[in-house]
Amino acid sequence: MMPADLIRAALLDAARELGAPATIAPVLERPRDPANGDWSTNLAMMLAKPLGEKPRALAQKLVDRLDLDAAGVSKVDIAGPGFINFYLAVGANARGLTTIVAQGDAYGRNQSGAGERVVVEFVSANPTGPLHVGHGRQAVLGDAISALLEWAEWSVSREYYYNDAGVQIQNLAASVVVRLRELAGHPLEFPEGWYQGEYVLDVARAYIADRGARNAQELLEREMPPELLGSFQNDPIALAPAILEFVRTHPDFVRVAVDELRKTQDRDLKAFGLVFDTYFLESSLYAPGSARAIAPVLGGDASESAVDATVRALVASGHTYEEDGALWLRTEEFGDDKNRVMRKRDGTYTYFLPDVAYHVSKWGRGFTRAINVQGTDHHGTTARVRAGLQALEVGIPKGYPEWVLHNLVKLMKGGEEVKFSKRSGSIVTLEELISEVGRDAVRYFFSMRKAESELVFDIDLARAQSEENPVYYIQMAHARLCGIFRVGGIDPASLDASNVDFDALVEPEERELVKALLDFPALLAGAAEALEPHRIASYLLDTAQLVHTWYHKHHVLDQPPAILHSRLFLAHASRIVLRNGLAVLGIAAPERM
RNA sequence: GCGCGAGUAGCUCAGCUGGAUAGAGCGUCGGCCUCCGGAGCCGAAGGUCGCGGGUUCGAAUCCCGCCUUGCGCACCA
Numbered sequence: 275m276m277p278a279d280l281i282r283a284a285l286l287d288a289a290r291e292l293g294a295p296a297t298i299a300p301v302l303e304r305p306r307d308p309a310n311g312d313w314s315t316n317l318a319m320m321l322a323k324p325l326g327e328k329p330r331a332l333a334q335k336l337v338d339r340l341d342l343d344a345a346g347v348s349k350v351d352i353a354g355p356g357f358i359n360f361y362l363a364v365g366a367n368a369r370g371l372t373t374i375v376a377q378g379d380a381y382g383r384n385q386s387g388a389g390e391r392v393v394v395e396f397v398s399a400n401p402t403g404p405l406h407v408g409h410g411r412q413a414v415l416g417d418a419i420s421a422l423l424e425w426a427e428w429s430v431s432r433e434y435y436y437n438d439a440g441v442q443i444q445n446l447a448a449s450v451v452v453r454l455r456e457l458a459g460h461p462l463e464f465p466e467g468w469y470q471g472e473y474v475l476d477v478a479r480a481y482i483a484d485r486g487a488r489n490a491q492e493l494l495e496r497e498m499p500p501e502l503l504g505s506f507q508n509d510p511i512a513l514a515p516a517i518l519e520f521v522r523t524h525p526d527f528v529r530v531a532v533d534e535l536r537k538t539q540d541r542d543l544k545a546f547g548l549v550f551d552t553y554f555l556e557s558s559l560y561a562p563g564s565a566r567a568i569a570p571v572l573g574g575d576a577s578e579s580a581v582d583a584t585v586r587a588l589v590a591s592g593h594t595y596e597e598d599g600a601l602w603l604r605t606e607e608f609g610d611d612k613n614r615v616m617r618k619r620d621g622t623y624t625y626f627l628p629d630v631a632y633h634v635s636k637w638g639r640g641f642t643r644a645i646n647v648q649g650t651d652h653h654g655t656t657a658r659v660r661a662g663l664q665a666l667e668v669g670i671p672k673g674y675p676e677w678v679l680h681n682l683v684k685l686m687k688g689g690e691e692v693k694f695s696k697r698s699g700s701i702v703t704l705e706e707l708i709s710e711v712g713r714d715a716v717r718y719f720f721s722m723r724k725a726e727s728e729l730v731f732d733i734d735l736a737r738a739q740s741e742e743n744p745v746y747y748i749q750m751a752h753a754r755l756c757g758i759f760r761v762g763g764i765d766p767a768s769l770d771a772s773n774v775d776f777d778a779l780v781e782p783e784e785r786e787l788v789k790a791l792l793d794f795p796a797l798l799a800g801a802a803e804a805l806e807p808h809r810i811a812s813y814l815l816d817t818a819q820l821v822h823t824w825y826h827k828h829h830v831l832d833q834p835p836a837i838l839h840s841r842l843f844l845a846h847a848s849r850i851v852l853r854n855g856l857a858v859l860g861i862a863a864p865e866r867m
Numbered sequence: 868g869c870g871c872g873a874g875u876a877g878c879u880c881a882g883c884u885g886g887a888u889a890g891a892g893c894g895u896c897g898g899c900c901u902c903c904g905g906a907g908c909c910g911a912a913g914g915u916c917g918c919g920g921g922u923u924c925g926a927a928u929c930c931c932g933c934c935u936u937g938c939g940c941a942c943c944a
Contacts, residue, residue, distance in 0.1 A: 618942040
């Protein structure tokens with residue numbers, strides 16, 4: 275048991291002796307100012323009213339009844355309005371380092387997830403272009419949240435959802451036709467809403483290769499109706515319907531386009547060191563037989579499609595109605611602003627329906643918890659998706675799924691904002707950003723702020739200041755600690771806690787560092803519960819600063835044995851914590867730089 | 868208009884779910900290299916926590932009302 279646990283237990287006993295309710299849970303916190311002790315509690319202030327006493331008097335009664343010898347408390351005092359402050363003996367605190375060294379790579383883990391299955395969906399970019407910087411923030415957030423949950427012993431599945439069934443995919447494929455014409459020497463202006471990016475040219479070339487054609491001209495003549503060639507005309511408005519009709523009737527064409535974009539995106543993700551467990555295609559929800567996965571939840575015919583099964587189940591639940599030839603769901607009954615159309619007058623589904631079917635699939639695949647990482651522009655959809663799941667009345671919890679919505683990234687370059695738009699073709703890709711400032715720096719910058727805050731990413735600053743970058747500062751602290759062992763020719767694995775005099779770590783910088791290291795597991799648990807990786811980023815920066823300060827002021831290798839051994843132990847424990855924290859954020863912990 | 872975020876140092880942001888004298892990085896100014904890595908360290912200046920009420924021992928944090936700002940409010944995705 276750590277000192278804090280013992281103090282908490284003693285407080286509980288004392289409070290009960292004084293007649294406090296059995297349900298109270300004394301809270302210990304770190305005073306901001308170390309002069310106020312190692313631990314502090316506001317228990318006396320909390321109990322003052324129910325027990326009808328003045329806080330300070332009650333604090334004194336509590337203190338009189340505390341038995342703290344086992345906890346290594348050297349002093350207790352009552353301060354301010356009624357805080358009880360506890361001062362630990364140097365050794366009692368520092369002995370906690372043995373836990374860090376003993377647990378090593380596992381230090382900071384907890385079991386709160388108990389092996390429960392959770393799916394974390396993130397990035398989920400439409401396969402209509404390369405990943406841009408906004409996706410980068412989401413990739414980092416989602417990956418770090420996944421890691422946090424893994425450290426809390428959740429069984430995590432990282433999932434990427436491809437919207438490959440909507441009109442934007444038709445527009446992408448149509449844009450490839452325009453590029454094919456261009457390659458064949460028949461340029462055409464892009465109609466509104468089509469994709470003009472240079473990467474579409476690559477897709478066009480891939481299609482030529484896929485069809486075994488020598489060049490674009492040959493391909494166009496062989497496979498496309500003459501009116502699409504239209505070498506004599508350049509009227510996008512007249513040609514667009516014919517082009518769209520062509521791609522609609524040539525699924526292979528769409529398939530090649532999606533495959534190519536997926537390859538590009540996969541390359542970006544790989545450069546980021548990001549691996550997904552599952553790629554879920556929206557189009558699969560329309561495939562006959564796709565209801566099989568959700569049949570255990572919805573019942574019914576496993577041979578139909580997931581979207582059809584979902585519609586049928588919603589109709590059967592009695593929460594739907596027809597109006598103006600469309601099929602509506604009464605999502606208002608489940609907390610949405612207004613009712614939603616599921617099936618349009620023309621018989622096709624709105625995007626709302628596959629969203630619901632997709633989340634039924636998550637539930638049906640055994641994920642008792644689902645977390646979606648998306649941009650704040652998606653917040654309008656949260657209420658209706660949850661409402662759709664509730665309307666099914668199949669026991670899915672009200673708060674399913676959870677959302678972590680992040681604000682958008684504003685890119686600055688040369689002192690002004692860089693506008694990026696896929697359709698206009700002006701993109702700052704994730705790949706470009708990584709190659710300019712480095713993978714570790716991108717990961718750190720994108721995880722150092724809480725999701726809801728807008729993130730201004732100044733490319734010039736990130737590049738120009740790469741040496742002042744916080745991530746280097748943290749990595750440097752880690753490398754320096756490694757340097758001690760390297761220079762001293764000491765194997766950290768040879769350190770033995772039984773040879774360490776923990777009472778020797780008396781310097782203020784040492785005591786502060788020890789406390790920070792011991793706080794890591796609680797910090798990690800809090801970050802996991804709140805789904806806030808930025809707490810790890812801040813913690814690492816603070817702890818790295820404590821390391822640098824300590825390192826600069828107190829030497830290790832030229833000290834007498836008692837001090838040498840205790841400081842080596844502290845250095846090793848510090849290194850473990852920095853490395854583990856960096857690991858959560860997916861950032862390297864180099865041993866030298 | 869309605870809904871969801873955000874307003875904290877010159878700039879970019881933290882603030883551990885209500886605690887003690889509100890913090891960090893960058894920037895500015897001033898110091899420190901015979902020393903385990905100067906990619907570092909020490910110090911200074913810099914604040915009406917958007918505004919006004921309320922709740923209580925105690926509010927940047929919770930409640931109410933304003934102001935500014937981002938986003939969302941389709942039989943588009």
